[in-house]
Amino acid sequence: MTKLTFYGGVGEIGGNKILLEDQDTRFLLDFGMSFSQNGMYFSEFHQPRKCNGLGDFYTTGLLPRLEGVYRLDYLEYDGYGIEERAVDGLLLSHAHADHAQYIHFLRCDIPLYMTPESLAILKTLEDTGSGSFNDLTSRKRTFCTRPKKRGDGFTRVKGSAASDPREINLVESGERFKVGDIEVTAFTVDHSLPGAASYLIHTSEGNVLYTGDLRFHGYRGDDTRRMVGAVADMGVDLMISEGTRIDSDEGDTEEYVRRESRKVVEDTDGLVAVNFPQRDADRLKTFQQVARDSGRKLVLGFKHAYMLEQLSQIGDYPGLDDPDLCFFADRKSWGLIGREDYPENIIEQDYRTWEREYLYMDNTVNYRDVKENQGDYLFYCNFYQLNELIDINPVPGSRFIRSLCEPFNEEMEIDEKRVTNWMELYGFGEPVQLHASGHAPGNQLAEMIETINPETLIPVHTENPQWFKNKHPNTKIVQREQTITL
Ligand SMILES: [Zn+2]
Ligand SMILES: [Zn+2]
Structure with missing residues (x-):
């Protein structure tokens, strides 16, 4: 039985x-x-x-x-x-x-x-x-x-x-x-x-x-x-x-997300910020491709770096030295990243132990790099990183691509309202919704x-x-x- x-x-x-x-x-x-x-x-x-x-x-x-x-x-x-x-x-x-x-x-x-x-x-x-x-x-x-x-x-x-x-x-x-x-x-x-x-x-x-x-x-x-x-x-x-x-009836495909996102990025001179599910490595590849096609670099976080280090060893996922990728050192704790008046070992202490090795890669960037060359980047920005935009100070006409499922409960709707407030604060206009379901x-x-x-x-x-x-x-x-x- x-x-x-x-x-x-x-x-x-x-x-x-x-x-x-x-x-x-x-x-x-x-x-x-x-x-x-x-x-x-x-x-x-x-x-x-x-x-x-x-x-x-x-x-x-x-x-x-x-x-x-x-x-x-x-x-x-x-x-x-x-x-x-x-x-x-x-x-x-x-x-x-x-x-x-x-x-x-x-x-x-x-x-x-x-x-x-x-x-x-x-x-x-x-x-x-x-x-x-x-x-x-x-x-x-x-x-x-x-x-x-x-x-x-x-x-x-x-x-x-x-x-x-x-x-x-x-x-x-x-x-x-x-x-x-x-x-x-x-x-x-x-x-x-x-x-x-x-x-x-x-x-x-x-x-x-x-x-x-x-x-x-x-x-x-x-x-x-x-x-x-x-x-x-x-x-x-x-x-x-x-x-x-x-x-639901048939919805959008991953290929559609790639095609439409490319149009948005190519139509934008300033910064393009994008939010997608953190561990969706296929969506990550979609935006890597969008960045390449539009002559930008995709800026990811250190958690992505850690994940890609593992995934690139076992499958068709980009490694840390991929020419289309950069990795962003968040400004946190004392917020010393990008400061020249503090020694490395003091700056390093703003980060958890597992993050520290990523601070010294050739393609590690911080808010100063992104701020100065906004048109060069497609910037991964999840809900918790919206404050990083304060340091980057997006130029007028920058855009935000929302590559996530629509909010399906009250809590998510409240969060979404907050995102909209941030968008207004930076003059991003309406977020562009482009997503394919899992x-x-x-x-x-x-x-x-x-x-x-x-x-x-x-x-x-x-x-x-x-x-x-x-x-x-x-x-x-x-x-x-x-x-x-x-
Ligand atoms: Zn499930
Ligand atoms: Zn699932």
Whole structure:
């Protein structure tokens, strides 16, 4: 008997947490954060407390109460006692927070299966992020003490002494591997960040397909089409399909974003600032191309530098010495960057340790460089960097390209209003909206379901699971914590 229990990702977009059990094998499909559940109780500046271990997460329903899954340092601290490991692994579809964030809470002896690109992104998040719940590729032991080396008493275990690596198994597209006693085939698919995967799980009761998040209209749409063809040939008994954009018709493609952005940049003499999802390396390549075509350089941040250092080693992504790219040293802490009256070692202290090596590259720029030659740059500017524009002081007629999804909740609308205020402050005019979604629209999902033709269909990652009923006669709509038997 094969059982699937849905602990998240049903009736909502994201927060996927699915447990698959087949004979003696049990494993998780994703372990993501539910933005909607989190938003019920918390906001950007009011987050669950780390000091309460799993407590805040259990109480607010952010984490399911599962045995043998959670990290031992938290369990011990919470007084739950030691548990044996009760799952054989986790298949990660991709590194977006709504699929990967709660890996932080997992025991470090649970083997994680993911693509090399997903690992690169998780590592970037862990090493460059500032959040409290970023133990994604390792586990930093918390709430642990050790006897002092000198003198009496105890001290807190910290730093590298407290870091335990997670067991990570890299998977390639088309590769068949085993988790516990079950064979799984991985397929990379197109999505709005590198290394997204679908998994075909060969259970004792038949093949289960978990699509993860996907689309057909990015640069790697052929990967998704190949996955659909391959799994249709192998036969799918149960398909767990994403349905984020089932209500939408076909939208813009990555190619469209490139073409239209190029026109905007070529029509602008002053600065062009652009905001796009930080880890969407394909969008990054789109704007790299736009910069090249329009004779500018794309100015990225140090977090991009860290991510590209990893990604360029494993795939077709630009390296740090790419002639189309520059890297921007933000002005922060004492704000000494670009000052000649302070020595290097004092300036360096404005930056976190991982950032410091990027200060000395030939293509590192600061606000002075961008200010003096505004027409030479396409400047990556996310929400938190809008103040950098104060130092750059954009010349009249500068433009702002907004390459993000439209706001879909109240909080995002308030943020957007703030962006508009900044735009007015600099005389940017209306932001130019140019974006291609990370998700396939309804008609393409319908075609995919028809081609794969599964026995049973379970919609996840959608607010409108009913839609699937019109597309497949045997659609099962499941509730949170519900178990389905195959
Ligand atoms: Zn998602
Ligand atoms: Zn995603």
